[in-house]
Amino acid sequence: MNAQTGKIQPLIVRTISDQLYGILREQILSGALAADQPIRQDALAAELNISKIPLRETLARLEQDGLVVAHAKRGFTVATLSTDEAEEVFELRMRLEPEAAARSALVATVEDHKAAKKSLAELEAAIRQEGQDHSLYNRLFHLSLIQPGAGRLTCHLLETVNVIADRYVRLHLNTQGRDKRASEEHRQLLKAWIDRDSERVETLLKHHISDTLHDLRNQLGTGNR
Incomplete structure (x- = not known):
């Protein structure tokens, strides 16, 4: 995207699918493409100067990520935020992420630390910048605690789950004071991780994810099932 014009730049044919996937995914996660908003394929293909074939392939990938929904004869829309999805996503994180981070704590190297x-540090710097979206940095921090000891499949699964969770994390952190609480929890978690205290890592991370889900239940309410 051109920073001056705000227009999406034409893509290089060699990497068109990956670039297009990255652009649309970030637009959805950032809210530039709002929940329930139709994806206007003709207009988007024209703006990017591409055919609709790679666009449809990209939308199919985003559907697998749970970020868009396909409708018969109506194309695609951006997936809505719901209590049911939040429950599923954060419960999956609670089952997989704490154990993976605890295991990684035992094998992480100095470079991993x-x-x-x-x-x-990047997450906290983003938090200090007013108006700066920092959920991406939150996701990258969480994944940095998993990667040293997790296998390829576990990393892929948790990255996918964290991408879906990203929109909910943005909603959660919109409430004043929550970023301060999250920062303190992150510091405690990182210290335990570097100290190789795997049991404490697992306990802290379970509470961290569980507290976020509790807050989201209240924010989304029973009307957004």
Whole structure:
């Protein structure tokens, strides 16, 4: 995207699918494409100067990620936020993420520690910038605690789940004071992780994810099933 014009730039044919996937995914996660908003394929293909074939392929990938919904004869719309999905996504995280992070704590190297510290510093810097969306940095920090000890499939699954969770994290952090609480929890979690205290890592992360889900239940309410 051109920073001056705000227009999406034409894509290089060699990497068109991945670039298009990245552009649309970030537009959905950032809210630029709002929930329930139709994806106007003709207009988007014209703006990007591409055919609709790679666009349809990209939308199919985004559907697998749970970010768009396909409708018979009506194309695609951006998926809505719902209590049911929040429950499923955050319960999956609670089942997989704490154990994976605890296992990684036992095998993480000094370089892994540096990478996790860097991720947390970037997250906290983003939080300090007023109006800066920091949910992406939140996701990257969480994934940095998983990657050293997780296998390829586990990393892929947790990255996908965290991408879906990203929109809910943005909603959660919109409430004043929650980013301060989250930062303190992140610091405690990182310290336990670097100290190789796997049991504490697992406990802290379970509480961290569970508290977020509790807040989201109240925000979304029973009307958004």
